Amino acid sequence: MNKIIVAAALLGCTSMPALADYPERPIELTIPAGAGGGTDTSARKLALLLEEKLGTSIAVLNVGGGGGSVGASQFMQAKPDGYALFATWNSPLTTVPQVQNVAYTLDSFTPIASTSETAYTLCVHPEFPAETGEEFLAELAANPDKYTYGNDGIGGTMQLAAERIFQARGIKAVAIPFGGAGETLQNFLGKHVDIYGGSISPVLPYVEEKQAKCLVVTSAADVPALPQAAGLASLGLGDKETLLWRAILGPKGLDQAIVDKLAAVIDEAVNDPSYVEFLASKGEVPNVVKGEALGARLKTEFDALAVVSKNLGLAK
Incomplete structure (x- = not known):
């Protein structure tokens, strides 16, 4: 022993x-x-x-x-x-x-x-007919299934975040899945999709260069790095917050x-x-x-x- x-x-x-x-x-x-x-x-x-x-x-x-x-x-x-x-x-x-x-x-x-x-963010090309988060959602609501949005995969958190917002406003947009935010961004910049849906960091340089404008973030609060983007609370959708x-x-x-x-x-x-x-x-x-x-x-x-x-x- x-x-x-x-x-x-x-x-x-x-x-x-x-x-x-x-x-x-x-x-x-x-x-x-x-x-x-x-x-x-x-x-x-x-x-x-x-x-x-x-x-x-x-x-x-x-x-x-x-x-x-x-x-x-x-x-x-x-x-x-x-x-x-x-x-x-x-x-x-x-x-x-x-x-x-x-x-x-x-x-x-x-x-x-x-x-x-x-937060995640929803961004569009400079020529998109909206300058605020409210205008962005109104444009989507008025044109069912017209606009496509890239996201990080079928059923991914970005798609879920977007659909929570869209469902609340009766919006129908076409989800296009990609392998991640980097791939989504490249397809957005190439204008293969109308809307970038993804994390903030990859798209931020293009916002600063005026190649994209981000109009909504998926947090209840605004995000200082994206001053043009509306937080969900300001849109009356604070309870739909989804974070990454x-x-x-x-x-x-x-x-x-x-x-x-x-x-x-x-x-x-x-x-x-x-x-x-x-x-x-x-x-x-x-x-x-x-x-x-x-x-x-x-x-x-x-x-x-x-x-x-x-x-x-x-x-x-």
Whole structure:
């Protein structure tokens, strides 16, 4: 018996340096969207800070498609050793599974920490016959099925956010799904769709260059980065608010000690003044929810959106 106890103690001691030395090699960060979108740009900026704080390199892997479900499905095969992380927005986890058959559930991942949140926005080309949010909605309402809007995938959070607004105003617009905000933006700029629906950060430079005008944000409040855009409260639709938020997760079974270490480092990086300034320039704010609390947030949102998706006729 004493030999067994000693052996167990030795095993415990040998595992401690492994965590103390973590990470000992590069980390791969999977982003379930194409390059150039809001999650991609935010995650890449954050990765630079995490590299400094963790003392290792982080390789970014973009896996777009299916509103984020392709990347999520691929990532769930990763080993839970701390060297594979998943930088996502909420839609692939809480919205897409409502309307698509996916290979994963919330239990397929280990929540580590959320990083930021923001509104979605609806933007049009400069020649669009509206200059305010109210005029924009009136134009859509007067022309059923005339206008197309790009979004981040069938049943994605952007589509859900738009449809909550449209349903409330009796609007019928044609949803065109893409692989992420970056792909949506390129098709919008190429005038393959009439309306950009997506996160604020990718479209913001084009707003500043007068190549797009954003007229509505999906938050109840206005967003300072988009002064022409109306918050939903000003349109009498404050109860239709839908936010986009981002998070870092690991594979199922990730050691709690690694989760805690990563969550602490992510918290530091997100609140680094340079990252806070970066987020503000993109119309986002820091928002760190860690571990079990993040898991609870995901579950609460998943359950709420299940009801909303069913009511909107989007449920699978």
